[in-house]
Amino acid sequence: MFRRAVPAPPPWLAHALRAQRGPVPWNAVIRGALAAGPLLLAAVLAHRASLGVVAAVAAMLAGINDRPGSRRASVKRLGVPALAGAAGLLVGTYAGQHAGAVVLTMLFTGLGLVAGGISAAGAVASAAGTQLLVAAAVGAGMPLPESGWERALAFLAGAGWLLVLRLALPTPGSLAGDFRFDGERQAVAGVYDAVAELLDAAGTDRAAERRAALTAALDHAQDALAGPRLRRRASSAAERRLHARYAAALPLAEAATALAWAGETVSERAGEGPRRLAAAVRENMHAGPLPAPSRSVPALRALDDALLHAAEVFDRGKGGDLHTRRRGAGDLVRAALGSAGREYGLRVALCFGVSAAVAQALHQTGWYGQHDHWYWLPATAVFLVKPDLGPLASRVLNRAAGTVSGALLFAGLAAVLPRPEGLIALVTVSGAFIPVATRHFAAQTAVVTVLVLALVMAGGEPQASAGRIGETLLACAIVLLVGHLTIPGQRGAGVRARLAAAGGAAHAYLAHVLAEAEGPRTGTSGTPSGHRATRWTLRREAYRTLAEARTAITLTAHELPALARHAEGADEVAALLERLVDTTTATAVHLDDTGRLPPRHTERIAALLGELAGHQERVGLSVPESPRAVRCRPAPGVPGRPDAHRGHRPRSP
Numbered sequence: 001m002f003r004r005a006v007p008a009p010p011p012w013l014a015h016a017l018r019a020q021r022g023p024v025p026w027n028a029v030i031r032g033a034l035a036a037g038p039l040l041l042a043a044v045l046a047h048r049a050s051l052g053v054v055a056a057v058a059a060m061l062a063g064i065n066d067r068p069g070s071r072r073a074s075v076k077r078l079g080v081p082a083l084a085g086a087a088g089l090l091v092g093t094y095a096g097q098h099a100g101a102v103v104l105t106m107l108f109t110g111l112g113l114v115a116g117g118i119s120a121a122g123a124v125a126s127a128a129g130t131q132l133l134v135a136a137a138v139g140a141g142m143p144l145p146e147s148g149w150e151r152a153l154a155f156l157a158g159a160g161w162l163l164v165l166r167l168a169l170p171t172p173g174s175l176a177g178d179f180r181f182d183g184e185r186q187a188v189a190g191v192y193d194a195v196a197e198l199l200d201a202a203g204t205d206r207a208a209e210r211r212a213a214l215t216a217a218l219d220h221a222q223d224a225l226a227g228p229r230l231r232r233r234a235s236s237a238a239e240r241r242l243h244a245r246y247a248a249a250l251p252l253a254e255a256a257t258a259l260a261w262a263g264e265t266v267s268e269r270a271g272e273g274p275r276r277l278a279a280a281v282r283e284n285m286h287a288g289p290l291p292a293p294s295r296s297v298p299a300l301r302a303l304d305d306a307l308l309h310a311a312e313v314f315d316r317g318k319g320g321d322l323h324t325r326r327r328g329a330g331d332l333v334r335a336a337l338g339s340a341g342r343e344y345g346l347r348v349a350l351c352f353g354v355s356a357a358v359a360q361a362l363h364q365t366g367w368y369g370q371h372d373h374w375y376w377l378p379a380t381a382v383f384l385v386k387p388d389l390g391p392l393a394s395r396v397l398n399r400a401a402g403t404v405s406g407a408l409l410f411a412g413l414a415a416v417l418p419r420p421e422g423l424i425a426l427v428t429v430s431g432a433f434i435p436v437a438t439r440h441f442a443a444q445t446a447v448v449t450v451l452v453l454a455l456v457m458a459g460g461e462p463q464a465s466a467g468r469i470g471e472t473l474l475a476c477a478i479v480l481l482v483g484h485l486t487i488p489g490q491r492g493a494g495v496r497a498r499l500a501a502a503g504g505a506a507h508a509y510l511a512h513v514l515a516e517a518e519g520p521r522t523g524t525s526g527t528p529s530g531h532r533a534t535r536w537t538l539r540r541e542a543y544r545t546l547a548e549a550r551t552a553i554t555l556t557a558h559e560l561p562a563l564a565r566h567a568e569g570a571d572e573v574a575a576l577l578e579r580l581v582d583t584t585t586a587t588a589v590h591l592d593d594t595g596r597l598p599p600r601h602t603e604r605i606a607a608l609l610g611e612l613a614g615h616q617e618r619v620g621l622s623v624p625e626s627p628r629a630v631r632c633r634p635a636p637g638v639p640g641r642p643d644a645h646r647g648h649r650p651r652s653p
Contacts, residue, residue: 351384
């Protein structure tokens with residue numbers, strides 16, 4: 001008998017069913033349990049339950065943004081959205097008290113336009129835009145006895161409390177050294193582990209996947225080390241040592257990428273050195289003896305030189321450049337006003353404005369019954385419409401399923417729990433579940449629904465599960481409708497903007513490497529000259545923008561067909577750009593070793609540029625001019641660079 005093949009679900013449904021995997025983040029669970037629940041308890045004991053509700057909502061929103069990483073990075077990741085939320089709460093409160101329905105709707109539409117536009121600038125800006133709108137809806141649609149400035153201070157206190165917990169509580173990784181930098185140590189060690197895994201995968205069909213994992217590890221380490229600081233440079237010896245160890249990983253990553261590009265397997269011995277370096281970072285120890293790989297080809301010689309340099313850095317390294325391009329206010333403004341920002345802004349403005357108008361109309365007609373709160377509908381629309389939070393169909397399905405399950409669960413619990421102590425306990429448990437529930441949008445929605453309904457009831461409102469289900473389904477309908485409207489401008493602008501940025505970064509990286517072939521260079525593969533330091537910065541920017549473009553393409557590909565078709569051909573462009581950047585990296589490594597551009601590499605670059613030109617035109621992207629060195633014959637160089645720079649290092653047999 002033959003089994004009937006089960007048809008694969010469509011991409012939009014497959015994405016809705018997919019959940020992230022990984023170990024339970026126990027530290028975040030503990031922080032979640034100590035955040036919203038204790039804040040509500042303190043407020044109830046002080047007979048200021050309404051302020052406790054606001055503070056607990058702020059702690060809940062901060063908990064959703066509480067991601068693994070360094071303490072320094074968490075200041076920006078949690079603090080900036082909290083400031084935006086406090087501003088939104090202040091504006092929403094006074095607008096709800098003094099503005100009519102028409103003026104309030106127009107104000108919310110304008111806020112949506114601004115918040116949606118800045119969401120194109122990055123993850124932190126997107127979280128800030130989300131909290132700005134949600135808090136504005138809560139301020140206008142949740143009448144409380146306190147003034148606007150008191151609510152804003154309570155919001156900041158709630159988010160600040162979670163940030164204090166994030167900065168103060170130790171983690172298991174903090175036992176190996178200065179607990180302030182445990183997140184940085186884990187991130188830098190992850191880079192060395194990713195290098196080792198890429199070396200293991202060289203010459204196999206897993207190489208592309210492991211190269212993408214190396215890019216993600218480098219991005220995470222850069223973000224962990226480059227958080228906000230009062231001083232321009234690292235102030236402690238422990239932090240300077242981590243910066244140096246991160247910088248020492250860059251030539252290793254470059255050599256490993258070149259080996260993977262060559263498509264030939266390497267010995268297991270090659271990956272042993274990076275693994276020992278990863279263990280040394282985690283344990284805050286010296287590197288010790290490192291195995292020497294073969295030096296038969298330029299990429300292996302570059303790997304050996306980079307290991308030599310890393311061993312020296314681990315013994316006495318005192319600082320290093322992060323090789324990251326700093327973005328200023330001008331970059332944020334250009335991102336917000338660009339094609340992606342305009343498309344995001346228009347859709348968020350329409351959804352937020354329409355949902356606010358509908359919510360106020362329902363409130364005026366008495367649809368909410370004995371409730372005075374109408375914030376749920378516009379706040380739900382915000383979480384649904386944000387394009388960077390996932391495909392539209394997936395968000396709608398998971399939001400509806402999560403709200404229904406969470407509301408029904410709360411209705412059952414509210415019937416048996418004592419008040420207010422039972423509700424406070426429920427808020428505490430829900431806060432602890434948030435870090436785990438963020439792995440799937442439906443689970444996160446269910447937990448947040450239970451927590452918010454418990455908070456509202458603890459603040460004196462009656463049980464509202466049925467109304468919240470109806471408002472959520474109405475918000476889903478509004479967002480689905482607006483999401484498929486034809487808006488002036490080019491659809492798929494977010495994907496094209498990411499691809500354009502990746503293409504520009506790739507061509508800048510290529511142009512710099514080819515320029516190196518025509519000018520004098522100093523230094524070794526481990527010790528950066530000015531050219532090489534710039535090259536590493538450009539390479540990091542190229543791979544980072546490519547990863548962002550890949551994420552945008554993947555999200556769009558999992559939309560409903562009417563939206564997914566606007567990104568057709570983008571995946572091929574991203575793949576060609578990845579091969580171009582990999583080839584450029586291999587060319588740079590060969591150039592360091594021999595001093596000349598090999599014909600194989602230049603021919604491959606020229607072929608990739610030709611393919612890119614055709615694909616970019618089909619998806620509506622401008623085609624940059626090919627670098628002159630590719631159009632001309634390879635530049636001559638000095639072959640056989642001497643190894644006089646090699647120092648002594650203990651090697652294991």
